[in-house]
Amino acid sequence: xxxxxxxxxxxxxxxxxxxxxxxxxxxxxxxxxxxxxxxxxxxxxxxxxxxxxxxxxxxxxxxxxxxxxxxxxxxxxxxxxxxxxxxxxxxxxxxxxxxxxxxxxxxxxxxxxxxxxxxxxxxxxxxxxxxxxxxxx
Amino acid sequence: xxxxxxxxxxxxxxxxxxxxxxxxxxxxxxxxxxxxxxxxxxxxxxxxxxxxxxxxxxxxxxxxxxxxxxxxxxxxxxxxxxxxxxxxxxxxxxxxxxxxxxxxxxxxxxxxxxxxxxxxxxxxxxxxxxxxxxxxxxxxxxxxxxxxxxxxxxxxxxxxxxxxxxxxxxxxxxxxxxxxxxxxxxxxxxxxxxxxxxxxxxxxxxxxxxxxxxxxxxxxxxxxxxxxxxxxxxxxxxxxxxxxxxxxxxxxxxxxxxxxxxxxxxxxxxxxx
Numbered sequence: 001x002x003x004x005x006x007x008x009x010x011x012x013x014x015x016x017x018x019x020x021x022x023x024x025x026x027x028x029x030x031x032x033x034x035x036x037x038x039x040x041x042x043x044x045x046x047x048x049x050x051x052x053x054x055x056x057x058x059x060x061x062x063x064x065x066x067x068x069x070x071x072x073x074x075x076x077x078x079x080x081x082x083x084x085x086x087x088x089x090x091x092x093x094x095x096x097x098x099x100x101x102x103x104x105x106x107x108x109x110x111x112x113x114x115x116x117x118x119x120x121x122x123x124x125x126x127x128x129x130x131x132x133x134x135x136x137x
Numbered sequence: 138x139x140x141x142x143x144x145x146x147x148x149x150x151x152x153x154x155x156x157x158x159x160x161x162x163x164x165x166x167x168x169x170x171x172x173x174x175x176x177x178x179x180x181x182x183x184x185x186x187x188x189x190x191x192x193x194x195x196x197x198x199x200x201x202x203x204x205x206x207x208x209x210x211x212x213x214x215x216x217x218x219x220x221x222x223x224x225x226x227x228x229x230x231x232x233x234x235x236x237x238x239x240x241x242x243x244x245x246x247x248x249x250x251x252x253x254x255x256x257x258x259x260x261x262x263x264x265x266x267x268x269x270x271x272x273x274x275x276x277x278x279x280x281x282x283x284x285x286x287x288x289x290x291x292x293x294x295x296x297x298x299x300x301x302x303x304x305x306x307x308x309x310x311x312x313x314x315x316x317x318x319x320x321x322x323x324x325x326x327x328x329x330x331x332x333x334x335x336x337x338x339x340x341x342x343x344x345x346x347x348x349x350x351x352x353x354x355x356x357x358x359x360x361x362x363x364x365x366x367x368x369x370x371x372x373x374x375x376x377x378x379x380x381x382x383x384x385x386x387x388x389x390x391x392x393x394x395x396x397x398x399x400x401x402x403x404x405x406x407x408x409x410x
Contacts, residue, residue, distance in 0.1 A: 048343040049316065049324060052336045068399070078397040082380065086346050086394075088405035089375045090339060090368065093279065095287030104407045117407060134332035135291055 006059040006125050008034045010118075011050065013043045013077070016066035016107045023111030024118075031115040032122040035062070044076030048087045051101055056133055060100050060125035064117070067105040077105070099124035100131065140238060141188045143261040144210055147236055148183045151208050157234050158205040163192040172242075174199065186210070193242040195354040198308040201227050209233060210261075212240035213251035214352035217385030218308040220256055221348055224392060227311055239264030246353055255386055272374045278367065294334040296361040299327070303365055304341065306358035309348045316340065342368035347376045347393035350385040 012018040018039045024031065036058070040046055043065025054061050063084065065077040084103050091101055102121050106114050131137075148160040164175035164185045172191040176199075177183050188210070196209055197218035211219065216237055222228045237257025243249055253264030278286065301317060304310040316324040317337060325340065326333035351373055355365045376382050379402050382393035403409070 049336070049340045052339050053325070056332050056336070068403075075397060078399075078401070079394070081401050081403070082394055082397055083343070085379055085402055085405045086372060086375055087343065090342060090371060092283075093286065093368075093371045094290040094339075095283035095285070097283070102407050103405055120407065134335045135295075136330060136332040 005032070005034055006122075006131075007036060007057070008060040008062055008121060008125055009054040009058045010035045010037045010062040010064065011040050011043070011046045011054075012037055012106075013045075013065040013072075014039055014041050015072040016070060016105075017043075017064035017114070019108035020064075020106040020110050020114040021118075023108065024114040025111075027111045029111060029115035031118040034060075034122040034125065035118055042071065042073050042076035042080075043084075044071075044073065044080040046080065046084075048083065051087060055100070055131070056136070059128075059131045060102070060121065062102050062104070062117070062121050064104045064106045064114075067107055070107060097128050099128055140241075140262050141186065144186055144188055144236060144238070145183050147259055147261070148177060148186065148208065148210075149180050151234060152177065152180050152183065156206075157208040159203065160186075160208045160210070161196050161199055162186045162210040163188065163194070163196075166191070188238070188241050190242045190244055193240075193245050193353075193357065195306070195308050195352045197222060198306065198354070200233060201308075201311045206232055207234070208236060210236045210238065211254045211257070212238060212242075213249065213253050213255065214240070214350055215308075216254035216256050217251060217350040218352065220385045220388055221309065221350065221392070222311070223388060225348075230388075234258050236261060238262045245357075250351075251386075256388070270373075270377075272370060274367070275370050275374050278371075290367075291331060291335070293364050293367070294338050295331050296363050297329065297334045297338065298361055299329050299334065299337065300360065302358040302360060303355035303363075306354040307345065307349075308352070308354065309345045309350075316344075338363075338365075338368060342372055345369065346372040347380075347382065347395075348384055349373060 046063050051061050071077045104117055151157045160177040162175050163172040165187050166173040170191045174194055195215050197215045223230050235257045236259050237254025238261040240252040250268045250270050325336050349369045376393045380393045384392055
């Protein structure tokens with residue numbers, strides 16, 4: 001039977017991580033096809049609701065923005081950082097695996113890091129038990 | 138009943154001198170041991186006030202719905218909600234006259250940390266100070282295996298009938314348009330399926346994270362007995378540990394998620410730090 005690739009929704013900020021993904025593509029770095037990229041204006045735009053909802057139809061979520069200090073909007077990712085720390089704790093608290101939802105900072109110059117991160121997240125999600133999509137599957 | 142006399146005396150004075158148009162307090166409910174919120178608008182209505190076991194609703198919830206100048210009889214939790222509402226520009230400090238006391242109804246909340254009002258224009262009683270929260274319930278839950286935690290949470294979420302009583306009772310949930318009722322776009326599914334329920338409960342916990350003062354209004358309002366305080370108290374604990382912030386204690390500090398520090402924890406990142 002053909003192995004079905006798992007789906008990972010990636011929320012990438014327009015100014016750094018999305019450009020980093022673009023650079024990875026232009027540089028022809030290879031990475032697994034799991035990612036479904038959604039471009040957001042800033043990592044601060046990533047409402048926890050987006051993450052929870054994405055898990056209804058995907059097996060994992062990756063959220064990435066500019067490195068702290070490099071935010072196009074000065075402090076968007078710094079405010080988001082507090083929120084993400086709480087989201088991560090909340091998901092862990094209700095028994096969701098650590099690798100299911102991941103966060104990182106990737107700059108526009110880090111095409112290589114983007115490909116590596118995508119590969120790492122993809123392999124971790126692949127190795128997790130089958131995701132129940134919030135009990136609906 | 139000296140405290141109750143003080144309340145009535147002050148309420149009468151405020152209404153008689155037209156300093157406020159309405160006084161918010163409690164009167165006896167239809168069930169024994171239960172009290173119901175009461176709005177006194179005339180001097181003789183003040184006699185209906187009570188201050189006893191069963192006065193446990195969070196009255197701050199009504200302030201955002203009132204446009205007149207109001208006096209409010211508060212215990213610890215209401216006063217902390219008022220502080221947050223002022224900080225979030227939902228009410229002004231001038232708009233509300235605070236009659237502060239110590240909670241008369243500790244029977245239902247044995248682990249309450251702040252029984253005494255933290256802000257008041259007029260004090261009706263002097264209580265003991267705050268007690269440190271040990272978060273014993275959260276720590277106990279964290280000791281369980283991930284599978285057991287997931288199973289428990291799924292079971293709790295599946296009880297929910299999505300009546301939104303928890304949101305209506307919560308003084309921190311004052312949005313005129315709540316994400317649960319929006320249709321364009323439909324942010325969250327409207328069914329009582331387990332998935333939609335989980336997304337609703339997680340998002341609700343995030344919306345009140347750093348603002349919830351653990352008054353327990355949501356838990357008391359819930360007709361299905363969902364353990365709503367578990368997620369709230371987990372957020373409370375994380376905010377306290379990670380950001381050294383307890384909301385609703387002072388008008389001078391910023392709410393945890395409204396500010397940031399350069400050296401905030403980055404343990405949640407890939408690889409951690």
